[in-house]
Amino acid sequence: MSTTGTLKVGLVGWGAIGRVVGTALAAGEVPGAVLTCVVDNRPLGGAAPAEQVPFDTAIERCDLIVEAAGQGVVREWGERILAAGTDLLVASTGALTDEDLAKRLLEAGPGRVRFTSGAVGGLDLLQAVRALGPLDEVLLTTTKLPTTLEQPWMDKELIGRLRSATEPVEVLAGTARDVPVKFPRSTNVAASVALAVGDLDAVQVRVVADPHAVRTRHVIEAAGPHGSYRFEVAHTPDADNPATSGVVPYAVLRSLGAIAGRPGQIL
Numbered sequence: 346m347s348t349t350g351t352l353k354v355g356l357v358g359w360g361a362i363g364r365v366v367g368t369a370l371a372a373g374e375v376p377g378a379v380l381t382c383v384v385d386n387r388p389l390g391g392a393a394p395a396e397q398v399p400f401d402t403a404i405e406r407c408d409l410i411v412e413a414a415g416q417g418v419v420r421e422w423g424e425r426i427l428a429a430g431t432d433l434l435v436a437s438t439g440a441l442t443d444e445d446l447a448k449r450l451l452e453a454g455p456g457r458v459r460f461t462s463g464a465v466g467g468l469d470l471l472q473a474v475r476a477l478g479p480l481d482e483v484l485l486t487t488t489k490l491p492t493t494l495e496q497p498w499m500d501k502e503l504i505g506r507l508r509s510a511t512e513p514v515e516v517l518a519g520t521a522r523d524v525p526v527k528f529p530r531s532t533n534v535a536a537s538v539a540l541a542v543g544d545l546d547a548v549q550v551r552v553v554a555d556p557h558a559v560r561t562r563h564v565i566e567a568a569g570p571h572g573s574y575r576f577e578v579a580h581t582p583d584a585d586n587p588a589t590s591g592v593v594p595y596a597v598l599r600s601l602g603a604i605a606g607r608p609g610q611i612l
C-alpha cells in the first residue's frame with residue numbers, strides 16, 4: 346500500500362467485468378482504493394479512465410492487480426505478480442483447477458492471492474463448515490443460455506443439440522476439477538465452490554443449457570453429518586457478454602472494498 350494508505354489498483358481486462366470495476370474505482374466509489382492503470386489486449390484509446398500500460402508496468406506501479414480477463418492471465422502472470430510483492434485478486438478461479446499452479450500461487454509471495462466470490466453466494470459458510478468436518482456431497486448446477494456454453498471442443502452433434510434445444514439440455518456432468526477448463530469463461534463458479542469446500546473432486550458439477558434461461562442460475566446443494574446447505578442465485582446476464590452475470594463486477598468491487606478496509610464489510 347502507498348504511504349498515503351491508498352491501495353493502488355491495476356485492472357487487467359477491460360470487458361464486461363473490468364469496465365464496471367474500472368469506472369467505479371475511477372469515480373472514487375471504493376474508499377481507500379484508486380485505479381492506477383489498465384491492461385488489455387486491445388488498444389483502448391481514451392475508453393478507460395486510467396492509463397493503459399503493459400503488464401510489467403502495472404505490476405511495478407500497483408499494490409494490487411485485479412484479474413478480470415481470463416484463466417490464461419492467472420496462469421501466465423500469477424506467480425510473477427506475487428513474486429514482485431503485488432497482491433492479486435482473481436476472478437478467473439478456474440485457473441486454480443491446475444493444482445500445481447494453485448499450490449505455487451498459494452505458496453508464492455510476498456504478494457497475496459485472493460479470490461472474489463463472483464457470481465455465487467454461500468462460499469463463506471461452506472468454508473466455515475469445513476471446521477465441522479467434510480461434506481458428504483456437494484453439487485453445483487449451472488444453467489445458462491446455450492450460446493454462452495458453445496465451446497471449440499464440442500462436436501457437431503452437441504453443437505446442433507444446443508442450437509436446436511427447445512428445453513434444458515445437460516451439456517456436461519463432471520467435477521470441479523474438469524468442468525471449469527472446458528467452459529473457461531462460464532464455469533469458474535465451480536472452481537470457486539471447490540476453493541470454499543477445499544476439494545476439487547468433492548464438488549459434482551452439472552452444466553445445463555436452457556434456451557429459456559433469461560437468467561443465469563447457479564444452485565449449490567451440500568450436505569454432511571453437521572447440516573445441509575442450499576444456495577440458489579438467478580442473475581441477469583451482462584448485456585454485452587451474456588456468459589458473465591451482471592452482478593460479478595459488483596462482487597469484485599465488494600472484494601476490493603474489503604481489501605481496502607472499507608468499514609462495515611461482511612467478510
Ligand SMILES: NC(=O)C1=CN([C@@H]2O[C@H](COP(=O)(O)OP(=O)(O)OC[C@H]3O[C@@H](n4cnc5c(N)ncnc54)[C@H](OP(=O)(O)O)[C@@H]3O)[C@@H](O)[C@H]2O)C=CC1
Binds near residue numbers: 357359384387593
Ligand atoms: N468467478 C466468477 O464468478 C466469474 C469469473 N469470470 C471470469 O472473468 C473473466 C472476464 O470476464 P468478462 O469481463 O465477462 O470477459 P470479457 O471477455 O467481457 O472481457 C475480458 C477482457 O480481457 C481481455 N483479455 C483477455 N486476455 C487478456 C490478456 N492475456 N491480457 C490482456 N487482456 C486480456 C479481453 O480481450 P480479448 O477479448 O481481446 O481477449 C477482454 O477485453 C472471464 O473470462 C472468466 O474467466 C467471469 C464471470 C464470473
Ligand SMILES: O=C([O-])CC(=O)C(=O)O
Binds near residue numbers: 580588589
Ligand atoms: O457469471 C456467471 O454467472 C458465471 C461465470 O461466467 C463463470 O463462473 O465463469
